[in-house]
Amino acid sequence: MDLGPGRRCAPPRFVLRGVSEKNRDGKRTARERLAVEREKQKAADKRRRALIVGASVVCVLGLAAVIGVVAANSGGDDESDSAGPVVAPSGALGKDGTAIPVGKPDAKATLTVWEDFRCPACKSFEQTYRPTIHELTDAGQLKVEYHLVTLIDNGLGGTGSRNAANAAACAQDAGKFAAYHDVLFRSQPMESDDAYADNAKLIDLAGKVDGLDTPAFRTCVEDGTHNSWVAKSHQAFQKGGFNGTPTVLFEGKNIYQDRSMTPAKFKQMVEEANKGQ
Structure with missing residues (x-):
């Protein structure tokens, strides 16, 4: 526009x-x-x-x-096969011959203990209950059946559990199991330290038990005489379906898992079992 x-x-x-x-x-x-x-x-x-x-x-x-x-x-049949024939220590009891007895055979109460010499919890149990167990076994009221296993070897590697168990079985042959058992737990190395794999260390500790360090004991330790027996004991532990060590059974109950259990309470249970027989 x-x-x-x-x-x-x-x-x-x-x-x-x-x-x-x-x-x-x-x-x-x-x-x-x-x-x-x-x-x-x-x-x-x-x-x-x-x-x-x-x-x-x-x-x-x-x-x-x-x-x-x-x-x-691990630690099953292959270990047993490679270690040679099964040689049980003197006086071993039980279905599989894997129990080492401590105390009078006719004691009316029986405590069954599955232990590993590398196991810290086992050491703790022994430190807490040892005086009471000794008192009751010495009094003839209690017998203990010890079963030795290799749980730590299987978990962390090494042979300390096996070698210590073999040495303890050698001590059983010499009639010195209870004393040597206590020495091994008192001297227990750190769980990750496989010090008990060294047979020289185990023989040195035998010097703490009167009359144990003999040529026969040394040969038994160095030859691993009871290694296959230890493997068999561990297999029995697995077949039993137990969850760990220590497993401490009294009248069919694992009292180690009972948090309310104390040495005093355990002593009372044993005394009551003796009264009831």
Whole structure:
């Protein structure tokens, strides 16, 4: 439209507004699509991380299960076969001949103990209950049947549990088991220290027991005379379905797992068992 000299009509404003609104709408739609895509990506990343973590947990649990199975089953028949014939120590008792008795045979109460000479919990039990057990066995009220196992060897590696058990069986041959048993627990190294794998160390500790350090004892220790018997004892432990050491059974009950148990309470139980016979 011509409005006269020097004056022209500007383009209709509604046209400019329409283009601007379309641009804004397009930008808004693009931003929204980008936001949606970002949210989708975040969700996908989250699911992927969850799957990775889940898979890692399963692998760790699976590895733990495998380690548990290996530890539970190691020290079995192969160990017994490789160690030679089974030679039980003098006076061994029980169905499998794996129990070393301490105390008078006609004692009316019996305590059954499964122990590992490398086991810290076993040492703790011995420190706490040793005076009471000695008192009751000396009085003829209690007999103890000790079973020796190699749980720590199987879990941490080494041969200290086996070698110490063999040496204790050699001490049984000499009639010195109880005294040497106590020396081994008093002198117990750290659980991770396989010091009892050294037969020279075991022979040196025998010097703490009067009359034990003899040529016969040394030969028995150095030759591993009772190694296969120790393996057989450990197999009996596994077959018994026990969970750990020490396992301390009195009248069929694992009293070590009883948090209310004390030496005084145990002594009362033994005395009551003697009265009831």
